[in-house]
Amino acid sequence: MRWIEEESFERLAEDLEGRGFNTSWIKEKVKSFKVETPSWGYRDSGTRFAVFHQPGAARDVHECLEDAAFVHRLTGACPSVALHIPWDRVEDFGALREEAEAKGVRIGAINPNLFQDPDYKFGSLANPKPEVRKKALEHIFECIDIMEQVGSEVLSLWFADGTDYPGQGDFRRRKAWMEEGLREVYDRLPGKSRMLIEYKFFEPAFYHTDIPDWGTAYALATKLGPKAQVLVDTGHHPQGTNIEFLVAFLISEGKLGGFHFNDRKYADDDLTAGSIFPYQLFLIFNEIVSAELEEVELDLAYTIDQSHIAKPKVEAMIQTVDVLQQMYAKALLVDRVALSEAQAEGDVVRGEEILREAFSTDVRPLLAQARRELGAEPDPLGAYRRSGYLERVAEERA
Numbered sequence: 001m002r003w004i005e006e007e008s009f010e011r012l013a014e015d016l017e018g019r020g021f022n023t024s025w026i027k028e029k030v031k032s033f034k035v036e037t038p039s040w041g042y043r044d045s046g047t048r049f050a051v052f053h054q055p056g057a058a059r060d061v062h063e064c065l066e067d068a069a070f071v072h073r074l075t076g077a078c079p080s081v082a083l084h085i086p087w088d089r090v091e092d093f094g095a096l097r098e099e100a101e102a103k104g105v106r107i108g109a110i111n112p113n114l115f116q117d118p119d120y121k122f123g124s125l126a127n128p129k130p131e132v133r134k135k136a137l138e139h140i141f142e143c144i145d146i147m148e149q150v151g152s153e154v155l156s157l158w159f160a161d162g163t164d165y166p167g168q169g170d171f172r173r174r175k176a177w178m179e180e181g182l183r184e185v186y187d188r189l190p191g192k193s194r195m196l197i198e199y200k201f202f203e204p205a206f207y208h209t210d211i212p213d214w215g216t217a218y219a220l221a222t223k224l225g226p227k228a229q230v231l232v233d234t235g236h237h238p239q240g241t242n243i244e245f246l247v248a249f250l251i252s253e254g255k256l257g258g259f260h261f262n263d264r265k266y267a268d269d270d271l272t273a274g275s276i277f278p279y280q281l282f283l284i285f286n287e288i289v290s291a292e293l294e295e296v297e298l299d300l301a302y303t304i305d306q307s308h309i310a311k312p313k314v315e316a317m318i319q320t321v322d323v324l325q326q327m328y329a330k331a332l333l334v335d336r337v338a339l340s341e342a343q344a345e346g347d348v349v350r351g352e353e354i355l356r357e358a359f360s361t362d363v364r365p366l367l368a369q370a371r372r373e374l375g376a377e378p379d380p381l382g383a384y385r386r387s388g389y390l391e392r393v394a395e396e397r398a
């Protein structure tokens, strides 16, 4: 593994300097890249057909925090953990906050669960029954209280609301109920906190979904006000959607709030980010870096939203962090001056080649160096495999 050696970094740095880049600035940017991991990514999970147990999978929120803290120690890039309520509900959230901090992480976005309770069979905030809408609203209010107790500033909302058949629901009425509920939530947001509205074009509903796409989420967030933004889950689009375009659109409107990273081949498959469409992931980061360089105000909640079945969970998480860092680093290597020249001149091939040059640069030596400087592991996956962590927790959590 030559890329891990400091010499490889020095060679890359020399090459980049030769291409006109400021390597230490790029390295600092890579070091500042942080992504939240989800508690639910450390627990047992399943398909629609079965739940599969993995030895060592976290059994409660405390073990999720333990796994997340270990991922952070190895990568230096995952200082916070997203919680899902009620899966992660505890008696004392103040104590949970302290526990997280003692382990070296903090609690990030709070995700209400508005899909699992049988009452939500026909929706939550857009349910035709007022008592169910009220129940959903109260659950979100509970999550806002939890945010205050754990010091979180992000309420992350995903609704499974939708219908399966024509005639099942009244679209406009459901829209009004959704808006009414979201308004009440918005008005309760404390201090500097914000709400992120996630969309998904289908599943669990198969005929219509109340917030199916980024345009709908954008319209709702715009109506609500500046503390409401859109959350892009990379797996929640129909085939062929140009995600980098919608990311650019939302950035320019000040409405991009964050991401749920994963990848998909067919639907919401929860695969490792970049495992199927790495170039797309690079192009998404390309839009973000382009905005960062123009000093567009951005506060993006980067979160991994993956629940692995085929892969061991902690390994998959570390692998994902590495992929995200790679794509971000590659996006920092786009020659922006040359790119805008090519665009102005209508030189399509040159413009594309500039992107391809950045995408094909092996940035692993840069990442290894950044991690060394962060006090993390230059090769976090290798370090994880050598650590014996999985064997230890598999025994403890048997």
Ligand code: PSV
Residues within 6 Å of the ligand: 040, 111, 158, 198, 200, 233, 260, 268, 305
């Ligand atoms: C739904 O598919 C989703 O992406 C939402 O973000 C949820 O919060 C998450 O999965 C976990 O259920």
Ligand code: MN
Residues within 6 Å of the ligand: 158, 198, 233, 260, 305
């Ligand atoms: Mn998601």
